[in-house]
Structures are given as C-alpha cells and as structure tokens.
Amino acid sequence: MAISVRDAEKVKYREFMERIEAGEKIEADDWMPDEYRQTLIKLISMHGISEIMGALPEKEWTPKAPTLYRKLAIMAKVQDEVGHGQLLLRVAEDLIKPYGKTREDLIQDLFSGKLKFHNVFHWKTKSWADAGLIGWLVDGAAIITQTNMLDASYAPYARALKRIAAEEVFHAQHGEAIAVALAKGTEQQKQMMQDALNRWWPALMMFFGPPTAETTGSSKQEITIKYKIRKNTNEDLRQFYLTKYVPRIQGIGLTIPDETLRYDEEKKEWIYRQPDWNEFLKIIRNEGPMSQERLRIRKLSYENNAWVREALGLNTAVNV
C-alpha cells in the first residue's frame, strides 16, 4: 500500500518535531518544515541586516568620540556590530541558498523595504551621550534578546549567537563606562546623559516589540517559541530587561521619564507606560525619524562601490 506524499510529509514533520522536543539541533542541510525555514530566514536575515544598519547610529559618533581611547573603543564596538551582521547574514544566506538567492538579494530586499531592520535603529542621535546610551541600554536589550536564543534549535544560528554573545560582554561594559562617566561627570555631562535617556526611553520600551499580535496585526513570537528558537515572549523579555536595568539606571542618578513606572510586588511584574505603538507601526514601515536617511546612506555607498564587487566577481585573471 503506497503512502501518499502528504502522509510522508506528516511523518517527516512529526519526526522533526520530536527532534526539536528532544532538544536536538538542526543543521542547514537537514529536512525542515517550510514554516521553520521561513521563520528562520525572516528572523535571521532581519537580525543580520539590523546589525549592519545598527552600525549607523553609533557610527555617527565614532569619529567624534571624545578621547582617543573612546574613539578606539567605539570603533571596535561598531566593527563588532558589522561583524555580527557578517556572521548572521552568512547563516541566512545558507538558508536562502535552496531558492538560488544570495546576500545580494538580502541587500536589495533591504533597499526595497521588503526586509526590515530593527525598530530601535530608526531613531535620531543628538549627542555623544546617545552613543553611550545605545552602547549601554540598547545593547543591553539586544543582549537579553540574543541570549534568549543561545540554545536555539537551529545549530548554525546558535553557533553564530555564541560568538556574538561573547563579544556583547565587552559591549555591555563599554556602554556602561560611557554612561557612568557622563552620569558621574559635570553638570553639563549629566544633563547630556539625562536628555539622551529622556529621548530614548520610549524607543527602549518598544525594543522588544508589542506584547501581543493585536498591536501590530502579526507576531512571530508564538512560532519561534514553538520551534524552540527562543524561550520567552516579548513581554517576558521586557520585564526581564526592566528588572536588570531599572536599578542600574536609577542607581547612577538618572531619572526614568515614566512616573508610572513601578514594580508590583503582588503581580510580580513591572507596571510601565505603554509607548506609542502607532509610532512603532510607522517605524516598521520605514517611516521612522531616520529610516530613510539611513537606508539612503547604505544604498548610496553600496551602489557607489558596485564596481569593486563587479571587478572581482568577473572571471578575470584575478580569479582563474
């Protein structure tokens, strides 16, 4: 008796889910359900391209960093971000390979708006303190998201995240050092840091995404949890973040611009003012404060130097 194609797929799916449940790791060439592959492609290509785009807000302050030491450190840090982009794009590229696609397609998807970059990298930076804040609090949030996926079922992603997490420890301390120096510095420096926090707080509350799919119409969080790619929901991660960072922010003398913020001992959760999720919706349509400028500079540099890629991609004397 022949088994129908559909039944065979069902068996494969069941075996796949058993592997996932047993905590086994999946490799790029293993059979995987289409939903799993699509979810990974979307997640990892967005993660990778966000690292590349995320270099830009800090890059704005890289040549201006106050001392040679800070210039070197922030360069090393932004370099790491680009490097993380490299690692993650490599993982994504292997996943899109069966469709005949390459990095070129991912970059073009970014330019066309099909591939989005993380909502936190659409905001303006106004002073050196913003660079400190990004290094400290944005990276802090990123570290929480990324460590939550360190045990991801997809082995190539887990391997990349392991490398990334090791470098994020440096990023966390680099950001803290800038923030502490300013918060403990002169009145002018303190004010710079407080202003940066005031500007960025809503962005930080948006960082982990809306609590439920209702806000934006769709959310991949349930699927990524089902396939053991991540462990916690957006809201869990935000709560975890507040627990880790609120005492530190207040501890160095900064005021969080949300007078409703408090920890509810009974519910065991943080109460906070919801950010403007309409703003979030605008950002994910690339209509945020700096979305177009940052896409433009990326596109311009990419196209302006296309000749370099073309020159060496041709089957010339260099490559035979």
Next chain:
Amino acid sequence: MNREYKEAVVELLYQLADDDLLVSYRGSEWLGLVPHIEEDVAYSSITQNTMGHAAIYYGILEELGEGKVDDLAQLRPANERKNAIILEEKNGQGHWLYEEPRYDWAFTVVRNYFYEAIKKKKIDSLKQSTYEPLVQTAIKIDTEARYHLMHWQTWFEQLIRAGGEAEERMKAAIEKVWKDIGGVLSLGPNEEKIVSAGIIESEAVLKERFLADMKEKFAELGLEFPGEPGMERGDGRAGVHTEDLEEAIATLSEVYALDPAVPW
C-alpha cells in the same frame, strides 16, 4: 638629552603621530560603508591599529612634556599639524554623514597602500634610531604594519589586474595620490636636524627604498611608472594644509572640545 636633540625628536614624533591620526580618522569615516561587509570589518581593524600607533607617538610626546595625549591629538589647530596633505584629504565627494557621501574605494586603496609602504620603510629605519623609545615603538608596531601592507597590496594588485573600469579607476587614483605622496616621504624643513641626530635615515634614502619597491610592483602589474613623487599642494610638515584638515579637526574634537579638562 640636549635641547636640539629633543626638538628634533619632537618634530619627527609629531609627523609620525599626525600622519597616523589623520589617515585613521579617514578610515573611521568609512566604517559601515565599505563595499564589502567582510572588508568593512578588516579595514576597521587596520584603522584601529593605526590610531593606536598615533596614540603611542602622542604618548611619547606627553612624556616629553608636550601636553596631554588628547590635547595633542585634538586641540592643535591645523597650522600646527605636521601630517602630509594627502592623508587629510576627504575620502571622496560629499560629507561623511547624511550629505550624500560618495567615498572612493580606489583612492582609499591607493592612498593606504602607498602610505603603508612608506610607513614600513620608516619603521625599519626607526629600528636603528638613536632615540630608544622610537626603537621600541618600531619593534612593537612592526607586525601590524606588515599586515596593513599585505592587506592593501592585495587589494591594489587585484583591482589593477581586474582590468576594465576597476583598472581605470585605480590608474586615476594612482595619478591623484602620486601628485602628493612626496608629502608622506618628506621629513620637513627640519630634516637636517632629525637626520644628523640619527633619529631616522634621510628622506632621500627612504625614498629610494620606497621607489625601488614601487618600480618592481608597477612593472609586475604592467603599470607605467609615474616618476618622481610630487608634493604639489605643499609640505604638511611645514604647516601647509587644506580645508579638509580644518574640517577633520573640527569633527574629531567636537565632543572633547566641550570640556577638555574633565574625564569622558
């Protein structure tokens, strides 16, 4: 250390420090915009290494009583800077930020390749210097300088060999950089004092070694040798500079200048 010797040492240290600072400043502007992601990462390491070398030279100057490292790197006005003019030149048209920057990779490869080739000659010479801190520095930074040279030489060779548009762009960049590359070789108006004190070998000797390598490389790649290195826009060692330097200093010191007296 007598006064004359010290002056000669200080003069050369400023040249070495300012050269590395400006070329690495231009490198820092590229970060995030390099044509290929892996190369963006690699180039940034070279930039960091180079700024690190500048910091070592400024550190020696600080020990010699010239002032704080960051004051030296950031607060000196353009007319006191000793870097070669070609190193302060912008990476290409447009502003580095959101005003349509069009950075030129051919110019960047050529400038960096020639710069590192000359820098390596200087480092080798400094290993025989009469000034011990320079000997120690030369030994310390030698392997990084070697890597930089290998890196840029690879890009240089490959973009020339690629032929077509790439070769044309590279040739144009060579012509442009060669007109001012003499400024990197220059030891400035005080060369005589520096050389007679045995701090580094003469400009003529360094130039001969550099040109010998270049002639070989150009022949290997079938390029016409451009002849005597030029210094068309003047000698940066003598304080001659362009607007590009003023803009660079204003940008790189923007935050520090808010309050140079406090920790950042």
Next chain:
Amino acid sequence: MGEKVPFYEEFVVFSRKTPVSPCQEQFTLLAPNHEIALVMAQENFMRREKVCDIWVVKRSDIRAMTPEERKTLERVDNKDYRTTKGYGYLVRIWREIDQGMLDEKEILSWSKGRVK
C-alpha cells in the same frame, strides 16, 4: 574570460592557536578569491585571540557528510579496550612493589627527558 561568476564565494576559515594545536574551524566568509579571503580572515573571526596560522578553504572543496551519512557516526559504547579504562586494577599490583601507575600524567611528564 568575461563570463560572469558570482562575486561571493564561500570560504571556510581555520586557525591554529599555537604550533602544536589542531587547526580549528572558525566560520565562513564571502570573498572573491583566496587572497582576499586570507587578508580579511583574522580580523573577521580572531580579533581578540592569538593565532599562529590561518587557512582559507573554498567551501565547495569540502566534502561534508549528508544528514544520512551523519547517522553513521554513533558507536556502540563497548570499546573500553581502546582506552585505559579496563586497566585500573594495575594500580594495586604496582603499588605492591612500590611502583606508580604509568598513567597519562606520568607518561606525558616524560617529555622533560632525563633531568640531571
């Protein structure tokens, strides 16, 4: 000549930490050829660690196992005979005549040679 091949080729980067350590896989990168791959390799994957040698290998030149073939890698756990596990009882025998065990620690310590 002139036939367009993709700019992006995959290279696997390997590095050796010390002259006596094995060459270890680091990660993959895209480059137009071996030379460019090599001058980018260290700064992409080993910015914070010491290495003494680097290899770049075209990924297409690596014959890796298929998922089916990987299933041949598990072994039955009955091969103590390949290890020192089965010889622990020798300790007692040697102790009776005041001799120590020639275990890994002891044997590798012989690398110092005869010390006068």
